[in-house]
Amino acid sequence: MTKKLWFQVGVAILLTLLIIRMVIEVQAIFSPLFIVLSTIFIPALLGGVLFYLMRPLVKFLEKRKVPRWGSISIVLLLLVGAISAFVAVVAPPLTKQVNQLVENTPVIIREVENMAAYLLDQRDRLPENMQDSIQEAIGRVNEFAVMGGSVLINFFQSLFQGIFMLVLVPFFLIYMLKDHERFAPFVAKFFKGERKTWIRKTLADIDETLKTYIQGQLLVSFLVGVMLYIGYLIIGLEYSLLLALFGMLTNVIPFLGPYLAVIPAMVIGFIQDPIMAVWVAIIMLVAQQIESNLITPNVMGKSLDIHPLTVITIILSAGSLAGLWGIILAIPTYAVIKAILSNIYAHRTEIRDTANKDV
Numbered sequence: 436m437t438k439k440l441w442f443q444v445g446v447a448i449l450l451t452l453l454i455i456r457m458v459i460e461v462q463a464i465f466s467p468l469f470i471v472l473s474t475i476f477i478p479a480l481l482g483g484v485l486f487y488l489m490r491p492l493v494k495f496l497e498k499r500k501v502p503r504w505g506s507i508s509i510v511l512l513l514l515v516g517a518i519s520a521f522v523a524v525v526a527p528p529l530t531k532q533v534n535q536l537v538e539n540t541p542v543i544i545r546e547v548e549n550m551a552a553y554l555l556d557q558r559d560r561l562p563e564n565m566q567d568s569i570q571e572a573i574g575r576v577n578e579f580a581v582m583g584g585s586v587l588i589n590f591f592q593s594l595f596q597g598i599f600m601l602v603l604v605p606f607f608l609i610y611m612l613k614d615h616e617r618f619a620p621f622v623a624k625f626f627k628g629e630r631k632t633w634i635r636k637t638l639a640d641i642d643e644t645l646k647t648y649i650q651g652q653l654l655v656s657f658l659v660g661v662m663l664y665i666g667y668l669i670i671g672l673e674y675s676l677l678l679a680l681f682g683m684l685t686n687v688i689p690f691l692g693p694y695l696a697v698i699p700a701m702v703i704g705f706i707q708d709p710i711m712a713v714w715v716a717i718i719m720l721v722a723q724q725i726e727s728n729l730i731t732p733n734v735m736g737k738s739l740d741i742h743p744l745t746v747i748t749i750i751l752s753a754g755s756l757a758g759l760w761g762i763i764l765a766i767p768t769y770a771v772i773k774a775i776l777s778n779i780y781a782h783r784t785e786i787r788d789t790a791n792k793d794v
Contacts, residue, residue, distance in 0.1 A: 475603065482607025486615070487649040489514065493612055507612050511605070525676070532677040546706045637778040644774045648767045651731070656686040659726050663696070666718035672700065673707055682719075686726075688759075689766050690750050693723050745769075 489510045496506035619638045623631050660683025667675035682696035697719045704711035746766065753765035 478603035479607050481604045482611060483645075484649055484653070485514070485604070485608045486611040487646050488653065489608070489612060490615070490646075503613060507609060510612070511609070525680075528676055529680065532674045536674055536677065543703070543706055633778065633782050637775060640774045640778060641771050644770045645767060648770055652687055655726060655730055656683050658730055659683060659686045659722055662722040662725065663700075663718065666722065667700070667715075670704075670711060670714040670718065672704055672711060672715060674703060678703070688762055689746055691754075691762065693719060 492510050492513070493503075493506045496509060497503065501509070619635050619642075622638060623634045626634050660679050663682045664675060664679035667679055672678065678696075678700045681699065682693075685692040685695045688695065697716065700715045700719070701712045704715040749765045749769050750762055753761035753768075755761075757764075
């Protein structure tokens with residue numbers, strides 16, 4: 436019985452739960468470790484994202500006989516130049532729009548309150564069953580608004596905290612670019628034979644999964660932001676650059692991102708002109724259709740083929756457990772776990788087929 440898969444999986448789950456329970460019971464001992472991990476989490480995460488973006492360029496330069504340190508130096512200079520150019524081009528109009536939005540915030544709040552009051556007044560003139568439906572809808576909107584507001588607050592808090600730790604990002608990036616090829620051999624040296632081969636293959640699959648997700652998701656978010664900006668300019672929406680950048684940032688959040696992006700755009704559009712809110716919704720719908728049916732399939736392919744219901748379930752669960760970071764990291768974490776389990780299943784199938792042939 437000890438050789439059965441279900442028994443081994445059950446024992447592994449029980450041991451994992453036992454370890455988690457023991458860690459919770461003696462968490463005071465691990466508190467310094469948790470503090471260190473929380474401090475380096477954001478720099479390491481940003482360094483990892485930049486690593487997967489910059490590694491193809493480093494490999495390209497190395498193929499042209501440029502030494503590793505020379506390739507890294509060139510990549511860092513290009514990265515600094517790209518960021519500086521982006522800030523120089525985008526910062527002035529963005530700052531202007533942010534200042535205008537801050538100045539007009541009291542007017543926007545007053546207009547939103549007037550719209551809410553008007554809708555509530557009109558509700559009393561409707562039949563009772565429609566009033567109940569509207570009240571339920573308002574309740575759902577309020578719940579979503581509260582959730583979205585908390586997500587946004589946590590996002591900006593994490594963003595500002597991350598800015599103070601950006602000094603660590605180059606160090607993580609440099610050493611990842613320099614020594615990333617040593618990681619798999621370092622882990623695999625603790626194993627022998629077929630298990631060593633399996634470990635290296637699994638690590639390679641995890642690396643490919645993360646590369647596909649990070650490069651693909653950032654490219655998709657950038658293209659969505661460009662489409663939103665063009666669409667907002669066409670309809671003459673105020674704060675078009677600011678709203679498009681917000682849409683680009685929120686698009687990295689699966690499922691919830693488009694809804695978080697369209698709410699402020701529709702509010703500002705409605706205040707500017709009620710028909711503008713309809714145009715904003717149409718632009719967001721068109722951009723999401725292009726993204727989901729054209730851009731994402733061609734950028735990410737089938738390597739991260741996850742059912743939408745699975746995505747929704749994972750995101751909602753991760754958001755309840757870990758907040759904003761859980762929402763952002765849920766899908767890549769699931770993809771990594773899926774890659775590991777697929778390799779385990781393939782390895783066991785291969786062993787079983789080999790044993791059947793021998794028999």
